[in-house]
Amino acid sequence: MITLKNINKSFGSKNVIRDLNLEIPEGEILAIVGPSGGGKTTLLRILAGLESADSGELVLDGTSYNLADGNPTEQVVGVVFQDFQLFPHLNALENITLAPKLVLKKDKNASEAEARELAQLLGIEDLLTSYPFQLSGGQKQRLAIARALSMNPKVLAYDEPTSALDPELRQQVEQLILSMKNAKMTQIVVTHDWDFAEHIGDQLLRVQPLETEELSDNEK
Ligand SMILES: Nc1ncnc2c1ncn2[C@@H]1O[C@H](COP(=O)(O)OP(=O)(O)OP(=O)(O)O)[C@@H](O)[C@H]1O
Numbered sequence: 577m578i579t580l581k582n583i584n585k586s587f588g589s590k591n592v593i594r595d596l597n598l599e600i601p602e603g604e605i606l607a608i609v610g611p612s613g614g615g616k617t618t619l620l621r622i623l624a625g626l627e628s629a630d631s632g633e634l635v636l637d638g639t640s641y642n643l644a645d646g647n648p649t650e651q652v653v654g655v656v657f658q659d660f661q662l663f664p665h666l667n668a669l670e671n672i673t674l675a676p677k678l679v680l681k682k683d684k685n686a687s688e689a690e691a692r693e694l695a696q697l698l699g700i701e702d703l704l705t706s707y708p709f710q711l712s713g714g715q716k717q718r719l720a721i722a723r724a725l726s727m728n729p730k731v732l733a734y735d736e737p738t739s740a741l742d743p744e745l746r747q748q749v750e751q752l753i754l755s756m757k758n759a760k761m762t763q764i765v766v767t768h769d770w771d772f773a774e775h776i777g778d779q780l781l782r783v784q785p786l787e788t789e790e791l792s793d794n795e796k
């Protein structure tokens with residue numbers, strides 16, 4: 577069970593996330609839907625440890641992580657961003673093995689063996705020497721998923737995983753997310769697409785852009 581507690585985030589006077597509380601049972605999928613500017617990507621950035629919340633906590637299996645504290649969850653939640661954020665100067669294999677080597681201090685052989693397994697799982701094993709610019713959108717997405725999985729996250733999150741894909745690839749992404757679910761991975765899927773969200777989510781969270789808060793003079 578993953579619990580998110582009392583998450584708040586503002587950028588200046590703009591309140592983006594207000595007192596978010598939710599629970600995701602292990603192996604389930606939370607779909608987050610809502611209009612542009614609702615704070616969906618901001619939430620994923622906070623969970624990925626790329627942005628600090630103003631307050632908030634993530635509790636996983638009894639361990640609590642303070643989300644206002646730099647990047648405490650960077651190894652707990654793996655995020656596949658909409659633009660994938662692959663390293664352009666590294667080939668696919670190096671994209672997958674970089675973080676395990678740097679952060680988890682895995683040696684070359686172990687990290688490469690694991691990368692090959694993940695590449696196989698995602699059907700990109702023939703592309704490991706390719707650079708991101710040589711890959712199609714769907715292949716880049718699979719590489720980004722392999723890279724996220726290489727850190728052995730407890731939760732895998734996707735930002736708009738279907739937005740850049742044609743219907744056939746959309747179907748494949750859906751299959752992929754469902755196969756991760758079968759493997760008991762807990763997942764968060766951010767999407768604009770209601771049908772997709774209702775179809776794939778065990779739980780649906782609707783977010784709305786919040787009004788800018790009126791600050792009193794002494795808060796400005
Ligand atoms: N670093 C930042 N500095 C200031 N404001 C920001 C920053 N990041 C996001 N915002 C603002 O926070 C709000 C939420 O942005 P966010 O990207 O989380 O929305 P979103 O729900 O992902 O939207 P979309 O569906 O368009 O991707 C927006 O109004 C955005 O302008």
Ligand SMILES: [Mg+2]
Pocket residue numbers: 616617618735
């Ligand atoms: Mg977004």
